[in-house]
Amino acid sequence: MVAVIGFLLVLSILLPLAFIRRLWRLDEPTRLGWLLALAETAVLLCLIGLLNRWDIAGFWTRAALAALGVIAALVSLPRHRHRPWLSPDRGALARSLVPTVVSLFVLGMALAYVAWGMGARHDPRALSFPLSGGRFVVAQGGGIGVLNHHSDHPAQRHALDIPAVGDAGFRAFGLLPGDPADYAIFGKTVVSPCAGEIIAAVDGLPDLSPPEADRDNPAGNHVIVACDGMQVELAHLRQGSVTAVVGARVAAGTPIGAVGNSGNSTEPHLHIHAVDAGSGKGVQLSFDGRIPARNAQFVR
Incomplete structure (x- = not known):
């Protein structure tokens, strides 16, 4: 049981860190690509923030991950601020963004489901x-x-x-x-x-x-x-x-x-x-x- 708890905690911390690291180092050719990656990271952090047992992982750990996410966004923003929203090769752009769009959709649906499960009222x-x-x-x-x-x-x-x-x-x-x-x-x-x-x-x-x-x-x-x-x-x-x-x-x-x-x-x-x-x-x-x-x- 200790091994299972440890694995889940490592996953719930290392996975957000991997997304934060990617956002930090991101070098997209378009602002749209950067914006989608930012949204994907934000949705993942929100989902993990709701699902994880932070009484075990530590509530300061959750706060640190959120702070790192904000810092990563601020670091990568200047690299993308003056880039075009779209590239001339729309087909190549679309193909490059498909994985992020699919991931964002799946994570967004999961986040909506969890948020509903937390807030649904049944005559409390x-x-x-x-x-x-x-x-x-x-x-x-x-x-x-x-x-x-x-x-x-x-x-x-x-x-x-x-x-x-x-x-x-x-x-x-x-x-x-x-x-x-x-x-x-x-x-x-x-x-x-x-x-x-x-x-x-x-x-x-x-x-x-x-x-x-x-x-x-x-x-x-x-x-x-x-x-x-x-x-x-x-x-x-x-x-x-x-x-x-x-x-x-x-x-x-x-x-x-x-x-x-x-x-x-x-x-x-x-x-x-x-x-x-x-x-x-x-x-x-x-x-x-x-x-x-x-x-x-x-x-x-």
């Missing part, structure tokens, strides 16, 4: 943010599979997985540390996201060493709060931290446990999802008026 219900005491990031969230691996499960279609990041912008030191305490989210306070009644509370399951997972107890230590016609589940809590009691009424913001790594979890994070009590279907959530999707940050 407003809840209070379920964590306190840190800078938190949505790792899995959105309405499509490339953003949220829960999206094909009817009850968890809008589920969220939330880690935290430290001052350097990483969720942990290293790709997949084996000690749960090495993750910024571990031990953070989990609070009730709404006023309601506790209808389930489980504790006593151990916090596992990543990437070990307990598939027999998917939610691990968890709490379910019934509120506003929904059942809101908060899962993978720390062993011995659950303070919620079945049948008790809680207000929004009431501490109910702490983040751990129990259950079917490959690393410490808070899992939250809500289902409609009548239909059993997943409910889209919003915090602070925002529909959370991958890489959205919340500071509490």
Whole structure:
């Protein structure tokens, strides 16, 4: 699993760097060629910026790639500023630009699809943010599979997985540390996201060493709060931290446990999802008026 994470991170950094390097060194005969290459690089950077797990790769890394892209554009602009928009040999020009046009179209369609998956609204219900005491990031969230691996499960279609990041912008030191305490989210306070009644509370399951997972107890230590016609589940809590009691009424913001790594979890994070009590279907959530999707940050 570490190898897979490492490969994806390298790809998501080296591929943008390759496009930035090409833009930096670009020497097109026409301004149109330069403009298409610039657009292709910009769309790729936006796509990777939305898709990549920057809590693992580092949010400063994303900012650095964006800055390098701007610098590359400014470096290559003077070479193309006074060149013609088109060359006399239109056939040769068209053939030379076809690969860039095709790439730009494909990347643009992918970017539009991802942007739709992040922003599509499905009657979202407003809840209070379920964590306190840190800078938190949505790792899995959105309405499509490339953003949220829960999206094909009817009850968890809008589920969220939330880690935290430290001052350097990483969720942990290293790709997949084996000690749960090495993750910024571990031990953070989990609070009730709404006023309601506790209808389930489980504790006593151990916090596992990543990437070990307990598939027999998917939610691990968890709490379910019934509120506003929904059942809101908060899962993978720390062993011995659950303070919620079945049948008790809680207000929004009431501490109910702490983040751990129990259950079917490959690393410490808070899992939250809500289902409609009548239909059993997943409910889209919003915090602070925002529909959370991958890489959205919340500071509490």
